[in-house]
Each structure stands twice: as structure tokens, then as C-alpha cells.
Amino acid sequence: MTIKKRLILSNIMMIALPICAFFLIEIVLATILLYRNVGENWTELFITLRFVGMVIVLIVTNGLLTYVVAKSIIKPINKLSEAAKEISNGNLDNMIEVKGKDEVSRLAETFERMREQLKKSQEIQAQYDEDRRELIASISHDLKTPMTSIKGYITGIRDGVANTPEKVDRYMEIIQEKTNDMNYLIDALFLYSKLDLQQVPFHYEALDLQAFLADFVDEFRYEFVQGDEQLTYMVEQDQDYMIRADREQLKRVIMNIVQNSVKYMDKSQKQLSIQLKSEDEQVIVEIKDNGSGISEEAIDHIFDRFYRADASRNTATGGSGLGLAIVKRIVKEHGGKIWAKSKLGEGTTVCVALPKERGNGLADYINH
Secondary structure: OOHHHHHHHHHHHHHHHHHHHHHHHHHHHHHHHHHHOOOOOHHHHHHHHHHHHHHHHHHHHHHHHHHHHHHHHHHHHHHHHHHHHHHHOOOOOOOOOOOOOOHHHHHHHHHHHHHHHHHHHHHHHHHHHHHHHHHHHHHHHHHHHHHHHHHHHHHHHHOOOOOOHHHHHHHHHHHHHHHHHHHHHHHHHHHHHHHHOOOOOOOEEEEEHHHHHHHHHHHHHHHHOOOOOEEEEEEOOOOOOEEEEEHHHHHHHHHHHHHHHHHOOOOOOOEEEEEEEEOOOEEEEEEEEOOOOOOHHHHOOOOOOOOOOOHHHHHHHOOOOOHHHHHHHHHHHOOOEEEEEEEOOOEEEEEEEEEEOOOOOHHHHHHO
8 A cells, every 4th residue: 555545544443543532432431321320520521631641542543553654654654764775884784674664665675676777887897807817917927938939039039049141030020020929919909809899880781601611612622722621612592691780790700710720730631611501680700720629627618718728729829819709799799699509529519690681681682
């Protein structure tokens, strides 16, 4: 019951209860006085007792109703006051119990939602601070390693350790290689930061993903197939593969995944397959390799920034730990999803699901 209705009912009861009590008192007093036959003074006594009874009834009914109504309002307000004090002291774990459907209960419900949002914001801020510390630590580590190498080789040249032209050339090549690694890391970090802040412009267009991947495979085949390597492209024919995407950013996604797969292949005969599937509301690209695979513990974290399932292997191959994190951000901007499946010793499959273009598929694209 709302407070307004409660107050109206209380005012009605303050009138109705005394009236009913007055009639009851008169009947009782009249019965008693007549039954005992008090004589000629019964009228004066009746009036006195009736007046006293009326005063008592007014005091009791008004006091009782005021107490009940005030308690139903003040008690939850006191709870809200205590909760506000807890929040002001930084305690966001004090849950507020919401009972009833009056204005105070709705206020308590709103207050509880505010507490939950504040707690969620606090958790997000704490996670953000933790991520920032990890990010700074990772950047420092990844920049310090090549920087230390560069300083060492420069010192070797300056101190005459590289005492032949061949050694000098070799040292300079290593310095240039480490510098390129640092430059790649900085570029990747800059791109990831811009994606994280949603400062990268996306130019969406209707895109036939089947034709797009066919062109990509033809272009990449010359880089990948050099001996026993195998690159296959499989697609279900007569399906709708129209999506809305940024062509350049989507190419970055496919290229990063493919290069990451090729980088960690440990078999003598490298095999890479790209498969395209069509579902009701989305298209799925599966990129499968026959590399060393990823453990179950690491598979859920490979898209986290600076995560390395095998730190030593990544260091050897020059991985920045940001490639798949960038891929995940770009896919998310396209409204899609990305995940991976893997078995140690057998290989890894990375799946990218993208929503289909709304409309009539290829006909819309041609008209566009």
C-alpha cells in the first residue's frame, strides 16, 4: 500500500474508530447504570464517564494509528540512512532489503540499484587499474628486452668486440632487426590503444566474403606455398556470404590470424586451411593449422593483450602479444565473435563469426 493511501486510511480510521467507540461506550455505560439502578445522579455520572471514555478513546486511537503509520515510514527511511552512511564510508556490500510496494520501497529499490551500479563501477575501475599496471609492466618488459640487446651490440661495436667488417655488419643487422621489433610493438600498441578508445574510423560497405577470401588466398598463396606447404580454401557453394564490413580492417583480421598460425607451425609439412560457412544470421570463417596446438588452460586467454601461451616461443618468433587482441577488437566492432579450438600436437582452429548484411544478399550488393 502506498504512503498516500496509508495516510488517507489512517485519517478515516481516526474518525471511524472513535465514533464506533463512542457508541459502544454509551451502550455499555447505559446498560451498567440502568442495571445497577444508581438513582437520580445517574445522568451526571453517565455524562462524566462518557466524557472520560471519549478522551481515552481519542488518545489511544490517534496515538496508536500515528505510531503504526509513522513506524511503517520511518523504519525503512532509517535503513536507507544507514545504507547511505555505509556507502559514504566506502562499503558497497551492504545490501538493502526491499519489502512492500510503497514510495519508500521504490526509493529503496532505486537506492539498491544505485549501490549495485556503484559496486560494479568500482569493480570495473579496479580491473581497469589492474589491467593498466599489467599493461605498463608488459610494455616495459617487451621494450626493455630489445633495448638491452641494442645497447649490448652498440657497446660491442664501440669497444672493438666487432673487430672485423663482417662482425660489424652482423651487429648492425641485429640492431636493425631489434629496432624493427620495437617499432612493430609500438605500432601494434598504438593501434590497440586507438581501438580500445574507439578512435579508429571504420568504413563499412557491403562485402561478398566469399570473393574477398578468394582474393586473399590467391594473394597469400605466393608467400606461404614454397615447398611442401599446403593452403586450401573451402566454401559451401550457392550460399549467402554478404556481410557489412571495413575491407581493410577485415583483411587485417584474416592476415593476423593466418600469420599467427604460420608462425607457430612446427611440422615439416605445413598445412593451412580456410573454410567459409553460411548460417541463418551469420557467416563463419574457420582458419585451421597443423601447428603445435594450445593447451586447454591457455585457449581462453589467447585473445587477451600481451598474453603468451609460450613466452619463450613468442620471444623467439618476435611476437608482440597484441596481434590476436587487435583481431578481437576489430571483430567486436563488426558485431561479430571470435573463438579458438585446439589440441596439443594436432593444431589450432580460429573461428570468426560475422553477422550477415541485412537485405537480399548479392542482389542488394549489385544494386548498391
